[in-house]
Amino acid sequence: MKLYLVAGEASGDARGAELIRALRERDASIEFFGAGGREMRALVGEHFVDWADEAVVGLWDVLKKYGYFKDQFDRMLKELATIQPDALVLIDYPGFNLRLAREAHQRFRKLKIIDYISPQVWAWNRGRIPKMARYLDLMLCIFPFEKPLYEESGLHTVFVGHPILDSLAAKKTGVARDPHLVGLFPGSREKEVRRIFPVMAQAAIRMKSTHPELRFEASAASHQLADRMMSTLEQLGQGEDFCAVTVRASHDLMQRAIAGMVCSGTATLEAAFFGLPLCVVYKVAWLTWIVGKQLVRVPFLGMPNVLAGREIARELLQGDATADALAHETLRLVTNAEHREALQADLRAVIVGLGESGAATRAADAILEELHTPARS
Known part of the structure; x- marks a missing residue:
């Protein structure tokens, strides 16, 4: 059996690696091909392309x-024609992957096409779901409310649970929170760090001026991003004694800090899992923001808020994401125990609502079951 997997960024690469391990436990003879990041490549080998560092966000960046993306798109289609896998498994990254799915369906009518980590079309374009049902064979969703939305259009959908329940459980340390430590989580993409970290750093400087006992630590997704963050601190007249920058240690920091400023994305749900009192921050290019405001149909951006159905964690987005506003909200989390504990209780309720652990296992079982059912006509 041959499977061709495509993941487009760090979080998708992690989910893909979990899925590969779960599939191999069930069938060690499966051959894997495709593109993802270093975790998937480490499992699969040289005939798997590591392109996750090229991930972008926003219309202008795309x-x-x-x-570059057109070349990758064409290369993958050629590989599908040569390898002739039993299934194309697309992991998150919907802007690229859904286009690849549509074209692959047109060219390879017998190819099973499976989407893992369902795209958040419920937030910006539910009208795409019936179209997706025409070129996807199976949707694997990670939020319970998504399943009926896809099934309404006749798309075979399985709710597998959220992968963070597995990936983060083993990382719980039980360490006591440092009442004077504030965590900065500016995102995993270069563009996010460039736009968001300076505001976070400026907010930290304001907080330090009124609360000199506070200390700050920032989490970087790579050494390259850590260097950029240190350069930003130096430009602001600060050094590592003011804000330490650690690499790939976000989950540890989320458990040690008393509060955090967190870039909107997967990190907000990770923070919820670890019970980190947080405010959600996001800034993109203004063209992307204007277009996005016209498309998005949900009132919140942070996933804990989306799942709670209300703003449990304060969102500071685009023009509202100023250093003063961020400093004010983060200080409220640091100094107001009642507010902080109420938010933590809301975050626990959000995580409970995600269901049980075992997402990768259930996803692997659903994929293998789909491969043993007749192909669409």
């Missing part, structure tokens, strides 16, 4: 790298 347009600037259009040529």
Whole structure:
């Protein structure tokens, strides 16, 4: 059996690696091909492309790298024709992966096409779901409310649970929170760090000026991003004694800090899992923001808020994401125990609502079951 997997960024790469391990436990003879990040490549080997560091967010960034993504798109289609896998498994990264799914369906009518980590079309374009049902064979969703939305259009859908319940459980340390430590989590993409970390750092400086006992630590997704963050601190007249920068240690920091400023994305749900009192921050190019405001149909951006159905964690987005506002909200979390504990209780309720652990296992079982059912006509 041959499977061709495509993941587009660090979080998708982690989910893909978990899925590969679960599939191998069931069938060690499965051959894997495709593209993802270093975790998937480490499991699969040289015929798997590591391209996750090229991930972008926003309309303008995509347009600037259009040529690169077009080349990758064409390369993958050629590989599908050569390898002739039993299934194309697409992991998150919907902007690229759904286009690849549609084209693959047109060219390879017998190819099973499976989507793992369902795209958040419920937030910005539910009208796409019936179209997706025409070129996908199976949707694996991670939030319980998604399953009926996809099934309404006749798309075979399995709710597998959220992967963070497995990936983060073993990382719980039980360490006591440091009442003077504030965590900065500016995102895993270069563009996010460039736009968001300076505001976080400026907010930290304001907090330090009124509460000199506070200390700060920032989490970087790579050494390259850590260097950029240190450069930003130096430009602001600060050094590592003011804000330490650690690499790939976000989960540890989420458990040690008393509060955190967190870039919107997967990290907000990770923070919820670890019970970190947080405020959600996001800034993108203004063109992307204007277009996004016209498309998004949910009132919140942070996933804990989406799942709670209300703003349990304060969201500071785009023009509202100022250093003063961020400092004010984070200080409220640091100094107001009642407010902090109420938020932590809300975060616990959100995580309980995600169901049980075992997402990768259930996803692997659903994929193998789908591969043993007749292909669509």
